[in-house]
Amino acid sequence: MENINIKFGRRVKELRLIQNISQEELAFRCQLSKNYVSDVERGTRNVTLKVVEKFAQGLKVPVHILFRWHDDIDE
């Protein structure tokens, strides 16, 4: 099973690119550093729920959307 932080980071990046915003812009919206956002997108941080909430707010999506991955076979 692929690392949950890798999957989360990939989903954050995907949603960011759909919204056509930069890592800098997302970092600003989330009140996080650009380096931290970059680390999260690469899956190199073990993210806490407080940070998950910041990404949901920054990307303007409900939290569960951040966990909708393409390999979920059970809809």
Place this chain on the structure above:
Amino acid sequence: MENINIKFGRRVKELRLIQNISQEELAFRCQLSKNYVSDVERGTRNVTLKVVEKFAQGLKVPVHILFRWHDDIDE
């Protein structure tokens, strides 16, 4: 906005009770201590994604199900 750890803990407890299993049983399945599970259900821990993954596996649900809260108005 209610604390994300409170919402997560409430959802874990709800899913555990639906499955009619004890905190001890869930702790065993997740390879966590019973006290830790109790803390998470009360929302007193800032849970990491590694721990979220353990709960998803212990409850046998996809991760996003743990973030489906009753106050999500956007389905």
